[in-house]
Amino acid sequence: SAVISQKPSRDICQRGTSLTIQCQVDSQVTMMFWYRQQPGQSLTLIATANQGSEATYESGFVIDKFPISRPNLTFSTLTVSNMSPEDSSIYLCSADGVTNTGELFFGEGSRLTVL
Amino acid sequence: GDSVTQMEGPVTLSEEAFLTINCTYTATGYPSLFWYVQYPGEGLQLLLKATKADDKGSNKGFEATYRKETTSFHLEKGSVQVSDSAVYFCALLNQAGTALIFGKGTTLSVSS
Numbered sequence: 001s002a003v004i005s006q007k008p009s010r011d012i013c014q015r016g017t018s019l020t021i022q023c024q025v026d027s028q029v030t031m032m033f034w035y036r037q038q039p040g041q042s043l044t045l046i047a048t049a050n051q052g053s054e055a056t057y058e059s060g061f062v063i064d065k066f067p068i069s070r071p072n073l074t075f076s077t078l079t080v081s082n083m084s085p086e087d088s089s090i091y092l093c094s095a096d097g098v099t100n101t102g103e104l105f106f107g108e109g110s111r112l113t114v115l
Numbered sequence: 116g117d118s119v120t121q122m123e124g125p126v127t128l129s130e131e132a133f134l135t136i137n138c139t140y141t142a143t144g145y146p147s148l149f150w151y152v153q154y155p156g157e158g159l160q161l162l163l164k165a166t167k168a169d170d171k172g173s174n175k176g177f178e179a180t181y182r183k184e185t186t187s188f189h190l191e192k193g194s195v196q197v198s199d200s201a202v203y204f205c206a207l208l209n210q211a212g213t214a215l216i217f218g219k220g221t222t223l224s225v226s227s
Contacts, residue, residue: 033214101212102208102215103164108157
């Protein structure tokens with residue numbers, strides 16, 4: 001198993017600013033994922049982050065808005081850029097236990113409120 | 116595209132009641148299916164899974180059977196406890212095996 005720590009756990013941000021969320025895993029993992037959970041909605045995959053390559057973004061998400069770093073096998077960051085109230089959401093970091101099996105470990109999430 | 120639909124919540128039950136949370140899916144082929152659970156203040160964690168038709172996943176007294184005829188993966192437990200209060204998410208693995216697609220989640224509240 002893997003333990004995933006995210007920070008900040010929550011934040012209140014001003015419109016137009018950017019915020020970086022950090023995700024630390026206590027063991028080396030191949031794939032890391034960033035999800036968004038908007039109020040009353042399901043979890044939506046933003047992107048997959050692999051070490052040594054650019055993140056792979058899902059339809060509707062772009063690198064300019066959600067730049068992602070993956071400098072090593074235990075760490076990743078997601079930046080939410082030029083925020084608007086529509087970006088208010090919970091952002092979840094996850095990592096695979098065994099590659100391509102769907103068995104993921106999740107952090108507790110970062111709850112962002114944009115005013 | 117692939118999608119998961121699960122019953123709206125919240126579901127409120129008394130301790131020892133029988134639980135069913137319905138989940139149906141739309142997908143190409145026969146994807147692996149999952150139930151994840153999020154207890155208060157914690158991250159999502161895998162509860163159970165099934166990888167092919169007629170498989171039954173089980174864990175902590177919960178069960179779900181992969182029914183390809185009805186494209187369903189309903190979660191059941193015979194006798195719920197207060198400690199089962201949580202949000203339950205049904206999910207499928209896309210055909211490429213690269214992404215989990217989640218339902219909206221169902222909140223379960225169990226009272227003593």
